Amino acid sequence: MQTLDRKIIPAFKTIEKIEMIHASEKRLRNNIPVYAINAGTQEIIKIEFLFSAGMYQQEMPLQATTVNSMLEEGTSKMNAAQIADAVDFYGAFLEVGVEQDNASVILYTLNKHLKATLPVVEQVIKDAMFPQSELETHLKNKKQKFLVNNQKVATLARKRFCELVFGEQHPYGRDVKDADFEKIGREQLLRFYAACYRSSNCRIILSGKVDDTVYTALDDLFGGNDWAGSANIDKGTVPLATTADREQLIFKEDALQSAIRIGKPMFNKTHTDYHPVQVLNTVYGGYFGSRLMSNIREDKGYTYGIGSGLVSLKHGGYFFISTEVGVDVCSNAITEIYFEMNRLREELVGEEELQLVKNYMLGTFLRNADGPFALADRFKGLLEYGLGYEYFDRYIATVKSITASEIRELANRYFDKSSMIELVVGKK
Amino acid sequence: MIKYEKFQLPNGLKVIVHQDKSTPLACINILYNVGARDEDPEQTGFAHLFEHLMFGGSVNIPNYDEPLQMVGGENNAFTTNDITNYYLTLPVENLETGFWLESDRMLSLAFSEKSLEVQRNVVIEEFKQRYLNQPYGDVWLLLRPMAYKVHSYKWDTIGKEISHIENARMEDVRNFFKKFYCPNNAIMVVAGNVEPEEVKRLSEKWFGPIPVGPENKRNLQPEPPQTEERSLTVERDVPVDAIYKAYHMCSRYDKEYYAVDLISDILSRGNSSRMHNALIKEKKLFSDISAYVLGDFDKGLFVVSGKLTKGVDMAQADAAINEELERMKTEAVSADELTKVKNKMEASHVFGEVDVLNKATNLAICELLGDAGLINKEVEKYLAVTAEQIREQANIIFRKENCSTLYYKAKN
Numbered sequence: 001m002q003t004l005d006r007k008i009i010p011a012f013k014t015i016e017k018i019e020m021i022h023a024s025e026k027r028l029r030n031n032i033p034v035y036a037i038n039a040g041t042q043e044i045i046k047i048e049f050l051f052s053a054g055m056y057q058q059e060m061p062l063q064a065t066t067v068n069s070m071l072e073e074g075t076s077k078m079n080a081a082q083i084a085d086a087v088d089f090y091g092a093f094l095e096v097g098v099e100q101d102n103a104s105v106i107l108y109t110l111n112k113h114l115k116a117t118l119p120v121v122e123q124v125i126k127d128a129m130f131p132q133s134e135l136e137t138h139l140k141n142k143k144q145k146f147l148v149n150n151q152k153v154a155t156l157a158r159k160r161f162c163e164l165v166f167g168e169q170h171p172y173g174r175d176v177k178d179a180d181f182e183k184i185g186r187e188q189l190l191r192f193y194a195a196c197y198r199s200s201n202c203r204i205i206l207s208g209k210v211d212d213t214v215y216t217a218l219d220d221l222f223g224g225n226d227w228a229g230s231a232n233i234d235k236g237t238v239p240l241a242t243t244a245d246r247e248q249l250i251f252k253e254d255a256l257q258s259a260i261r262i263g264k265p266m267f268n269k270t271h272t273d274y275h276p277v278q279v280l281n282t283v284y285g286g287y288f289g290s291r292l293m294s295n296i297r298e299d300k301g302y303t304y305g306i307g308s309g310l311v312s313l314k315h316g317g318y319f320f321i322s323t324e325v326g327v328d329v330c331s332n333a334i335t336e337i338y339f340e341m342n343r344l345r346e347e348l349v350g351e352e353e354l355q356l357v358k359n360y361m362l363g364t365f366l367r368n369a370d371g372p373f374a375l376a377d378r379f380k381g382l383l384e385y386g387l388g389y390e391y392f393d394r395y396i397a398t399v400k401s402i403t404a405s406e407i408r409e410l411a412n413r414y415f416d417k418s419s420m421i422e423l424v425v426g427k428k
Numbered sequence: 429m430i431k432y433e434k435f436q437l438p439n440g441l442k443v444i445v446h447q448d449k450s451t452p453l454a455c456i457n458i459l460y461n462v463g464a465r466d467e468d469p470e471q472t473g474f475a476h477l478f479e480h481l482m483f484g485g486s487v488n489i490p491n492y493d494e495p496l497q498m499v500g501g502e503n504n505a506f507t508t509n510d511i512t513n514y515y516l517t518l519p520v521e522n523l524e525t526g527f528w529l530e531s532d533r534m535l536s537l538a539f540s541e542k543s544l545e546v547q548r549n550v551v552i553e554e555f556k557q558r559y560l561n562q563p564y565g566d567v568w569l570l571l572r573p574m575a576y577k578v579h580s581y582k583w584d585t586i587g588k589e590i591s592h593i594e595n596a597r598m599e600d601v602r603n604f605f606k607k608f609y610c611p612n613n614a615i616m617v618v619a620g621n622v623e624p625e626e627v628k629r630l631s632e633k634w635f636g637p638i639p640v641g642p643e644n645k646r647n648l649q650p651e652p653p654q655t656e657e658r659s660l661t662v663e664r665d666v667p668v669d670a671i672y673k674a675y676h677m678c679s680r681y682d683k684e685y686y687a688v689d690l691i692s693d694i695l696s697r698g699n700s701s702r703m704h705n706a707l708i709k710e711k712k713l714f715s716d717i718s719a720y721v722l723g724d725f726d727k728g729l730f731v732v733s734g735k736l737t738k739g740v741d742m743a744q745a746d747a748a749i750n751e752e753l754e755r756m757k758t759e760a761v762s763a764d765e766l767t768k769v770k771n772k773m774e775a776s777h778v779f780g781e782v783d784v785l786n787k788a789t790n791l792a793i794c795e796l797l798g799d800a801g802l803i804n805k806e807v808e809k810y811l812a813v814t815a816e817q818i819r820e821q822a823n824i825i826f827r828k829e830n831c832s833t834l835y836y837k838a839k840n
Contacts, residue, residue, distance in 0.1 A: 004637065006488035006532055010524040012499040019452075041450050042778055072699065080709065084700035089768045091775030110775055134709075141708065141715035144735060147667035151563040254665065256561045257553070288502075289493050301549025304557050324557050356498045363500020366519055370451050371782050 015362040018396060020369050022389055023205070023379045026215060028223035030199050035379060038210040040372040043111045045208040047118075047218075048376070049125060050383075053103035053196035056171045056315065057233045061180040063192050066138070068096045068103045070189065071197075073134040075127040080134055083120060092117040094124070100172055101314040101384055103196070111209050114217060122221040125197060130189045143181045154324055156250060157259035157425040164248065164421045165265050165318045167241025172313060198229040203383065207376035237315045240265055243421060250425040258330040258426025262337055263320035264419050268312040269385050273410065275398035277319075280410045281310050282357050283349055284340065285321055287364075289356070291340045292321065300336070302329045314384050319414070327427040334422065344411035348404040361399045365392075430787055430803050433624045434795075437631060439640045440612025444791050444800050445627045446619040448784050454520040454620035457788040458530055459796060461615075461644060462608035463510040464585040465726065473587020476507040477551050477596055478604055482514065484543030486533035499525045507585050510725040511796065517785055520621045524630055531634035534614065537605055544598055551593050555586050563666045564836060567733075574658050574832040575674045575729055579651035610641020615795045619788040651676070651727060657828045661835040668715070669736040671745055672834040675825045677730040680723050681797060686809045687817040688721055688730060688825065691756060693769040694818075695719035695732070700768070703734075703752055713740050713748050725797075730825055742835050756822035760815040773810045 023035040058064040072094060073080045087094045090113035095106040105125055109117045149155045159175045166173030195201075199222070206214060242265055252258075267274060278286075285292035285308025292306045306323035325333045349357075368374055382391055432446040467474045482505065483492045496503055501518030516526050559565045568584045576582035587593055616635070618627045654676055678684045696703045696719040707714045717734030732753075736745045780786055787803075794802035 004633065006528070006535070009495045009498070010528050012522040012525055013519070015500055015519055039450075040782060041448075042781055044775075044778055044782070081700065081705055084698060084704075085768070088698045088700040088772060089764070091768075091771035091773075093775075108775075108779065110778060137709065137712055140712075140737065144668050144715040144738065148563050148735070151665075151667065153561065256556045287497065289497050297550055298546060301546040302553070304550055304554040324553075324561070326553055326556065356494060359500045360497040360502075363497075363519055364502065366452055366500065367502065367517060370453055370784075373782065 014359055015366060018362070018366055018369065018392075020378070020389070020392065021375055023376070028219050030223050030225055030228065032199055032202050032204060032222060034204045034206060034215065034218060035383070036206040036210045037372050037375045037379065039375060040208050043209050045109060045111055045114065045206065045210065045214060046373055046376065047107045047121070047214075048205040048380070049105045049121075050203045050205065050380070051103050051196050052101070052201050052233065053192070054099050054101045056101050056235065056313075057196060058171070058192060060183065060188060061174055061176045062184045063188055064103060065098045066135075066142075066184055067130075067189050067192050067196070068098045068105075070130050070135060070138060071096060071105060071124045071128045073138065074129045074131040075123040076129055077127070078120075078123060079131075083124060086120045087117055090116050094121065114214065118217050118221055125222075126227045128193060128197070130186050130193070132186055135186055135189070139181055139184065146176060146181075153252060153255060153257065153259035153425040154322075157261045157322070157423055160248075160250060160425070161261040161263065161320065161421070161423050162318075164243040164423060165263065166316070167243075170238055170241055171235065172316065173241075194229065195233050199225070199227045200229060205376050205380055205383075207372040240316065246420065247422045248424070249428060250423070252426050255327055255426035257324045258327050258424050258428060259322075259324050260330065260334060260337070261320055261322050261423045262334070262420050263318055264421060266310060266317045266319045266414070268314070268317040269381075269387065269391070274310070274312070275395050276402055276406060276410055277414060278310060278395075279357065279361065279399060279402050280344070280407050280414070281308055281319070282361055283353070283407065284308055284344060284415075287357070287360055289360075291343070292337065295340055296323070296325075296333055296336050300329075300332070302326060302333045330424060330426065330428045334424075334428075338417055341411070341415040341417065344408065345415055347408070349407050351404070354404055354407070358399050358402075362396065365396065430781065430791070432791060432800055434800060435628065437611065437636055439636065439638055440610075441631070441635050441638075442615045442795060443627070443631050444615070444617045444795060445622065445624045446617065446787060446791060447622060447624060448619060448787070449621055451620050451784050452520060453517050453784060454523045454526070454618065454622050455515060455517040455785045455788050456526045456530055457513065457515040457617040457619070457785070457792050458534075459615045459792040460512045460514075460609060461613045461796060462512055463508050464583065465509050465580040465648060466608070466646065467580065467583075469580070469583075470592070471596065471600060472583040472589075472592045473551070473585070474592070474596060474600065474604060475512055476585045476587070477547060477593055478601065479505050479507045479512050480547040480551055481537065481543060481601060482533055484540055484547065485538035487536035487538060489529065489532050490538065492529060492533065495525060496529060501526065509581055509585055511793070513789060513792065515785060515789060517620075523618075523622060523626075527630045527634040530616075531638065534609060534611060534635065535638050537601075539598060539602060541598060544596070544601060548593055548596060551586075552590055555590055555593070559584075559586055563664075564670060567672055567834065567836065570660060570662065571672055571674055571832065571834050574660055574834065575676070576651055578649045579726060580648055581651070581724065581726065607642060608644065611635060611638050612640050613644045615792045617788040617792045617795075619791070620784050648726065654830050654832075658832040659835065660833075661837060663837045663839050666836070666838050668738060669740075669742060669838050670734065670836040671736065671742065671749070672731065672733045672836065673749060674832045675730040675830050677721065677728055677825050679727050680725050684817070684821055685721075687813045687821045690766075690769050690773070690810065690813050691818055691822060692719045692721050692730065693772065694761060694765060695752060695756070697769065697772060702755075706752060707734070707748055711748060712737055713745050742837070746833065753822070753826040757819065757826055761818050763815075766813075766815055766818075770811050770813070774807050777807050
């Protein structure tokens with residue numbers, strides 16, 4: 001019998017090809033596109049209604065999020081409690097959410113309860129009333145959560161950082177302020193709702209067990225012209241107003257840790273350098289074995305975690321590094337963050353490290369494309385930018401082919417300290 | 429229905445295999461039957477610190493993460509008061525790398541001084557980040573010692589105090605490993621697009637040679653019944669007052685557990701729940717409120733916590749919570765309300781079966797609870813709960829002298 005060699009990694013394979021189930025497309029009578037990932041083994045379905053009704057589209061802070069979360073708070077036929085009861089009784093989940101570029105209403109249900117739950121979603125989307133009394137309670141509670149979150153150094157850093165990158169009046173930068181809670185009212189909600197939550201501004205993504213009964217039910221409830229309307233909310237691309245004051249501190253007397261955010265405005269997914277920079281970012285701070293983690297957590301023990309990321313938005317994007325570190329080592333941590341940037345500008349990434357990052361990125365891609373809901377999320381990430389599935393082919397090709405010298409070149413182009421905005425919340 | 433196969437190696441390692449052909453991935457979940465409850469009262473936070481050290485290299489493999497990332501894998505772990513659980517996912521073609529890595533760190537760690545020093549610092553920063561530098565972050569550091577006077581649930585997994593972590597020595601690390609990290613104290617679940625025969629072969633190959641360890645005889649002091657109401661008021665620099673009420677309840681092993689879990693759902697799961705409607709919407713006393721069970725393996729806690737609306741008096745808020753709990757004790761839950769929480773529970777279980785890693789972790793926990801097959805019986809157990817059982821449990825649990833209340837007040 002062969003003796004076991006525990007010192008050597010067993011033979012392994014690198015991922016050559018990734019098979020992905022693609023979304024199919026159909027249209028409702030009124031032309032709403034319905035994309036579907038029919039996959040998975042359970043009798044469950046996720047129906048996501050997507051509206052261009054995000055932060056970017058709103059006229060004032062709180063408008064997009066308040067409209068979205070108040071959808072469930074009353075229609076002309078049902079009050080908030082009745083809506084909640086109708087959904088909960090069938091074990092379904094109704095989720096609402098707002099991102100920078102869109103807002104969504106999501107129903108998760110067992111297929112057998114679709115007939116009972118979808119009509120409630122129809123009311124919520126097409127017939128929301130925004131009752132004044134519910135609105136007051138909602139805003140009061142939301143303000144309390146806002147105050148609690150503003151005590152967290154990480155939250156303050158995240159919000160302030162976007163202001164610095166995009167500008168304080170930019171739709172991606174404008175942060176909610178105390179006073180905004182006094183300014184938002186029912187009238188503003190109704191206006192935004194009437195403009196955005198319309199069939200002409202709606203897309204639907206299905207995932208899970210998708211069969212004809214799902215399309216029929218959707219067409220019956222959402223396919224008519226009763227909720228048409230022109231959504232004139234396109235702002236085009238608002239110019240950036242990035243701060244000129246590149247080093248900023250929000251002082252917190254009693255902080256035990258400081259939150260650090262360093263970064264800059266970047267392009268979005270449609271740029272040719274986006275995939276190559278994703279590889280650069282992964283080496284630098286995009287996974288557990290990254291340069292930042294290895295140095296600042298695993299070697300120096302300054303932090304519980306540090307990472308960097310690329311955020312792609314429809315009208316722009318940004319690159320950021322984020323961490324919370326002990327106040328006594330804050331300056332040291334910042335020095336190391338730049339040290340690691342410089343190292344990528346000067347030295348070539350070693351062959352073994354590069355191979356590891358490539359394999360890790362392909363493995364992560366595989367994980368993120370596993371199961372119906374994950375596949376739908378992948379697809380959703382293309383939809384906003386008008387990209388097709390060849391985007392993923394390009395991603396895989398780039399990850400496989402990129403060289404160490406290309407990475408160094410990218411680092412020289414994008415990791416320039418003088419272009420970075422540096423924010424500390426806490427003490428330095 | 430989740431199908432699985434089960435076998436045990438001669439060294440005591442239990443192995444469960446769940447085949448799911450719908451995924452290109454495999455995952456390995458290894459649960460060690462050790463948690464913060466097994467710690468020395470003078471060395472709390474050790475199980476969790478140890479979890480960090482499990483990534484600091486093993487006897488034959490200097491770095492755990494690198495080879496796993498090299499084959500496209502990813503991993504993480506968590507520690508609770510009851511267990512320490514490690515999991516990884518990777519492309520199924522590279523399953524053997526997972527066996528190689530996990531078996532080597534079960535065989536022995538590298539016990540590197542550098543790793544110990546760094547991870548002590550990392551965990552101390554974690555302590556600050558999650559418990560001290562967060563609004564309401566220290567709640568569990570206050571609530572646990574109030575609710576538990578004897579049982580080792582009286583400290584949180586992060587530890588009682590930072591000094592316990594600072595004082596951890598290599599000798600303690602070695603002893604902890606010897607005592608708890610052995611095949612007979614572990615459950616391994618391999619799930620995904622795997623062949624049971626292959627898993628068996630790999631298990632014998634990589635884990636078979638690991639020697640059996642000492643028997644883990646847990647002998648924890650049970651918490652005596654609480655006989656008087658406990659309360660504590662603290663003032664902190666937070667924007668709004670909060671209230672936390674912890675009641676002693678049965679353990680995750682007990683048949684009554686399912687009724688108690690449903691009580692928490694009736695009270696606060698979703699926008700149709702009682703507390704959401706009565707306390708947030710109608711009386712406007714709270715901006716958020718929740719009731720939940722911790723799911724402890726020994727006799728555990730039922731917790732109600734909420735943040736008060738500005739201007740609301742603490743006593744008034746407390747009374748309003750008590751009123752809802754009293755209602756659970758006196759009125760029978762209606763058939764509709766009971767069906768509602770049962771339907772929700774059933775749907776959650778079905779949705780939980782989408783993720784293969786989630787299934788693997790649950791299989792491991794069920795096996796520790798006595799039988800992996802429990803994973804397929806849990807829904808039935810929830811469906812069988814009656815209104816009378818719910819009222820009975822409410823009467824056992826929601827008593828003043830069974831409660832510890834933390835009044836967490838905003839300064840000014």
